[in-house]
Amino acid sequence: MNKIPVLAGTTPRYLVVARSLLRDIERGKFKIGELLPTEVELCKRFGISRYTAREAVRRLTDAGMVSRRAGVGTTVKATTSPQRYTASVSDLTDLFAFNRKARLHVLDEGMVTIRGNLATVLPTAIGQQWHRVEGVRYISGRSEPIVHVSILLRPGYEAVRDRIREGGAMIYELIERLYGERIVELRQEITCIRCPKAIAATLGTKPGSPALRVLRYYFGADETLLSLAISTYPEDRFTLTTRWRLDAQAVTS
Amino acid sequence: MNKIPVLAGTTPRYLVVARSLLRDIERGKFKIGELLPTEVELCKRFGISRYTAREAVRRLTDAGMVSRRAGVGTTVKATTSPQRYTASVSDLTDLFAFNRKARLHVLDEGMVTIRGNLATVLPTAIGQQWHRVEGVRYISGRSEPIVHVSILLRPGYEAVRDRIREGGAMIYELIERLYGERIVELRQEITCIRCPKAIAATLGTKPGSPALRVLRYYFGADETLLSLAISTYPEDRFTLTTRWRLDAQAVTS
DNA sequence: AAGTGGTCTAGACCACCGA
DNA sequence: CGGTGGTCTAGACCACTTA
Numbered sequence: 001m002n003k004i005p006v007l008a009g010t011t012p013r014y015l016v017v018a019r020s021l022l023r024d025i026e027r028g029k030f031k032i033g034e035l036l037p038t039e040v041e042l043c044k045r046f047g048i049s050r051y052t053a054r055e056a057v058r059r060l061t062d063a064g065m066v067s068r069r070a071g072v073g074t075t076v077k078a079t080t081s082p083q084r085y086t087a088s089v090s091d092l093t094d095l096f097a098f099n100r101k102a103r104l105h106v107l108d109e110g111m112v113t114i115r116g117n118l119a120t121v122l123p124t125a126i127g128q129q130w131h132r133v134e135g136v137r138y139i140s141g142r143s144e145p146i147v148h149v150s151i152l153l154r155p156g157y158e159a160v161r162d163r164i165r166e167g168g169a170m171i172y173e174l175i176e177r178l179y180g181e182r183i184v185e186l187r188q189e190i191t192c193i194r195c196p197k198a199i200a201a202t203l204g205t206k207p208g209s210p211a212l213r214v215l216r217y218y219f220g221a222d223e224t225l226l227s228l229a230i231s232t233y234p235e236d237r238f239t240l241t242t243r244w245r246l247d248a249q250a251v252t253s
Numbered sequence: 254m255n256k257i258p259v260l261a262g263t264t265p266r267y268l269v270v271a272r273s274l275l276r277d278i279e280r281g282k283f284k285i286g287e288l289l290p291t292e293v294e295l296c297k298r299f300g301i302s303r304y305t306a307r308e309a310v311r312r313l314t315d316a317g318m319v320s321r322r323a324g325v326g327t328t329v330k331a332t333t334s335p336q337r338y339t340a341s342v343s344d345l346t347d348l349f350a351f352n353r354k355a356r357l358h359v360l361d362e363g364m365v366t367i368r369g370n371l372a373t374v375l376p377t378a379i380g381q382q383w384h385r386v387e388g389v390r391y392i393s394g395r396s397e398p399i400v401h402v403s404i405l406l407r408p409g410y411e412a413v414r415d416r417i418r419e420g421g422a423m424i425y426e427l428i429e430r431l432y433g434e435r436i437v438e439l440r441q442e443i444t445c446i447r448c449p450k451a452i453a454a455t456l457g458t459k460p461g462s463p464a465l466r467v468l469r470y471y472f473g474a475d476e477t478l479l480s481l482a483i484s485t486y487p488e489d490r491f492t493l494t495t496r497w498r499l500d501a502q503a504v505t506s
Numbered sequence: 507a508a509g510t511g512g513t514c515t516a517g518a519c520c521a522c523c524g525a
Numbered sequence: 526c527g528g529t530g531g532t533c534t535a536g537a538c539c540a541c542t543t544a
Contacts, residue, residue, distance in 0.1 A: 010521085012531080012532060012533090013532080013533075014532080014533090038509080038510065038511085039510080039511070040509085040510085048533080048534090049533060049534045049535065049536095050534090050535085050536095051304075051532085051533060051534070051535095052532080052533060052534085054511085054512090055532085055533090057511095068510090068511060068512090069510080069511070069541080069542080070510055070511040070512060070539095070540065070541045070542075071509075071510050071511070071540080071541040071542030071543070072510065072511080072541085072542060072543080073509095073510060073511075074510090074511080082343065083343060084341045084342070084343055085341065085342050085343075085345055085439065086339050086340065086341040086342075087339065087340045087341075087495075088337045088338065088339040088340075089337070089338050089339075089497075090335065090336065090337055090338075092338055092497070095497070182499065183499065184498065184499050185496060185497065185498050185499070186338065186496070186497040186498075187494065187495070187496050187497075188494065188495045188496075188497065189492050189493070189494050190443060190465070190492065190493040190494075190495075191465070191488070191489075191491070191492050191493075192445055192463045192464060192465040192486065192487075192488045193463060193488060194462075194463055194488070209447075209463075210445045210446060210447055210462075210463030210464065210488075211445060211463065212443070212444070212445040212465070233445065234445075235444070235445045235446060235447070235463075236444075238444070239442050239443065239444050240442070240443040240444075241440065241441065241442050241443075242340075242440070242441045242443075242495075243438060243439070243440050243441075244342070244345070244348070244438065244439040244440075244441065245437065245438050245439075246435065246436065246437050246438065247341075263540090265512080265513060265514090266513080266514075267513080267514090291528080291529065291530085292529080292530070293528085293529085301514080301515090302514060302515045302516065302517095303515090303516085303517095304513085304514060304515070304516095305513080305514060305515085307530085307531090308513085308514090310530095321529090321530060321531090322522080322523080322529080322530070323520095323521065323522045323523075323529055323530040323531060324521080324522040324523030324524070324528075324529050324530070325522085325523065325524080325529065325530080326528090326529060326530075327529090327530080507543105507544090508542105508543090508544090509541105509542090509543090509544105510540100510541080510542075510543095511539105511540090511541085511542100512538105512539075512540080512541095513537100513538085513539075513540100514536105514537080514538080514539095515535105515536085515537075515538105516534105516535095516536090517533105517534085517535090517536100518532100518533075518534075519531105519532085519533080519534105520530105520531075520532075520533095521529100521530090521531075521532100522528105522529080522530085522531095523527105523528090523529075523530105524526100524527095524528090524529100525526085525527095
């Protein structure tokens with residue numbers, strides 16, 4: 001018998017068992033796709049109750065290393081506790097280099113057919129008629145705008161366009177509020193461009209001066225593209241900051 | 254007695270209890286900082302065993318809505334299951350707009366005293382002598398470099414500088430391998446600049462042409478700043494893409 | 507039908523904490 | 526000290542899967 005003494009040191013028994021399983025997986029005793037010992041087997045092997053065995057395996061499950069299915073067993077999914085760096089924001093506004101009080105000043109709006117330059121950034125919508133809103137955003141205490149935005153909305157979201165004028169609300173917030181569509185994913189693409197003449201005029205910068213071009217694709221459920229926002233930030237008026245942290249996906253305490 | 258029938262439908266009892274607690278928190282019956290009923294109380298109130306009560310509260314704990322402490326109780330931390338957009342990468346290289354096979358061609362290296370321009374990006378290290386490595390990165394199939402990098406290493410990391418020449422390894426990987434220091438956090442700051450003359454020469458672009466300036470601060474344990482990489486990406490040679498997803502922090506299945 | 511994980515009970519002892 | 530959550534046992538029935 002391999003019985004673990006009651007309270008080895010102060011380490012809970014389920015942690016002792018979890019570490020043992022972890023070692024076995026890391027050392028290749030159980031390979032990806034293979035089955036771990038069943039709960040009953042762990043009970044016998046370690047001389048523990050089912051509660052303790054389950055608690056041990058729960059650690060591996062929480063770390064994403066194994067998955068369980070009634071009637072089948074516990075399958076190894078990864079041989080190491082996945083190391084991940086993650087960045088998170090509670091509010092998408094935090095990605096925008098300005099706070100939510102930034103005023104949007106609408107310069108123009110209407111419908112636009114997706115072709116030409118727009119087709120290169122919206123290839124899935126070629127030929128469709130989308131709503132377009134163009135404007136600049138000001139933050140308090142600055143006389144010059146911080147960013148030029150061109151917002152494209154898929155057909156059927158007129159209400160969003162009509163409400164944009166009203167205030168500081170973000171476009172994605174309006175989509176969520178007016179249509180009950182939750183923004184499930186945001187794809188953000190950052191490049192550097194020479195500021196186009198038309199945009200430079202609205203920003204008070206020189207045409208051709210360096211500018212940051214940020215494309216933000218908003219997706220709803222089912223990967224549906226709901227909106228694309230094309231932002232142009234002139235040099236020296238912004239910094240986009242992101243903090244990435246290593247997740248402590250510790251399996252064993 | 255408020256006893257829940259055995260297997261109400263097919264919903265586990267701990268979920269029924271968890272939902273009830275969740276409703277009470279959302280409706281303000283328990284406010285932030287207040288204590289939830291104790292486990293024994295839940296057992297009595299719902300006519301369940303302690304296992305079921307704990308499993309119910311575990312849901313709230315996992316969602317970050319409550320925290321527990323032996324001897325104290327279960328404290329409410331948030332009244333709604335936190336909605337978060339997160340981006341994650343398993344490898345920091347994924348942030349760099351090039352794959353890990355990008356070769357680093359070292360142009361210059363030595364020590365540098367932190368002052369002047371460097372002091373503005375490294376204010377905590379003013380007056381210190383740091384290691385400096387300057388170079389450009391090439392990706393396969395392109396004759397021109399994709400990025401100019403200037404890497405600053407805190408004093409005491411000579412071995413990293415000396416190994417950089419050897420191959421495609423990333424700086425942060427060398428730090429982890431040679432010194433056992435885990436990169437715990439990365440702060441990334443993106444701005445747009447006019448390409449300085451010296452850098453333009455190494456990239457084959459015109460001085461003053463638009464370029465993306467990316468500062469990456471690498472932190473180890475205890476928030477220690479280990480390294481700063483200053484990257485300059487010329488226009489049209491890169492796109493930084495980040496995907497943000499809404500986490501479904503569902504409390505109740 | 508036999509075995510898996512999922513749920514659940516009724517006990518128990520413990521370390522921790524506040525009064 | 527008494528009460529809290531943390532750990533643990535020895536049972537039990539269930540739904541699910543494979544054979």
